[in-house]
Amino acid sequence: MDIYELVRGPLAWVALIIFVLGSLYRIAYFIFRGKKETVLDSAGSSLNAARSILHGLIPFATTDMRRRPLFTVVSRLFHLCVVILPVFLLAHIVLWYESWKIQWWSLPDGPADIMTLWVMAACVYFFLRRLLIPEVKQVSRPGDIGLLLIILLTFLTGFLAYHQWGPYRPVLILHILSGEALLVVLPFSKLGHMLYFGFSRAYMGAEFGQHLRARDW
């Protein structure tokens, strides 16, 4: 079978199905396994939970973000780019129309290029942090470096394929394969914070805001 057809067709379906079902499973797991503490006057302020989520979303709204401005800027823009780029890139929109006849607004190519460069530079920055900053190094596992490498590979190969630099077809196939690998591991790895960051922030807000009266953010 033609390798491009294989990664563009059946493997893309496998990756998408694992991503969607895996994500639903993880979210359902968190919702149904979460229990209220069986103590008198247990913590659980929905208002504080919502406030914590909101503060986590707004740039520089938390003390931690204000203490590390460089990390905040690099990380915030990185997160915006990794979500916006795959959804609004022209090449992807053309493929979605070809497969499902759905279409929406596409990013201009120049800004998309800059955003891709930002993502790649941010991956190198995150890699160096895990390597050089003691408190980050301490909580880093080989798998974390692996995740960073897959993200870097996905965006690097996409960048090279767009510019048609290097051997086009193998680079494009590698781009699709690494993107599919990301979709597959997302619900089952640390990348899953895309799905459940709200749960952890809500927990912290509810827990610390109620009794300690602490604004954890």
Add this chain to the structure above:
Amino acid sequence: MQKWRLAKLLIIGSIIGGLAVWTNSAAQEAEYNLAHRDIFGSLRRAPVRFSHEVHSETLAQDGCGVCHHVADESSGKPVYVEGEEQGCQECHLRQEDHRKPALREAYHGSCTVCHRRLIKSKRPQYGPSTCGGCHKKQSNENPSG
């Protein structure tokens, strides 16, 4: 006598020269760039080098209706009418119009979808199926695809 020889040389020379120009223009017609800057404005991808000759030879058994169609007057569905072959840009506009796909989608729907169909049906000759396979940047004339 000298003058007559010179005249003969000039006549033969102009016939050969004329033939060279004619064959060259015929070759240019057989393969040309699809760009449609008048419709798309500035292009976001490289123009597509297209050979009508290669397509009509490769798809001879499938017929011209593989690519060429007009809207049926009663149903509006695309049908092939012999003698009414025309380029996509004659009907398809920049934007989608009453369920008639936009020009870009019409091209992709014909070219890419057909190339992929040929690959799936294991035909010995098929066209590119990737973006860069057709939209080749000038600095990279040969991305196999």
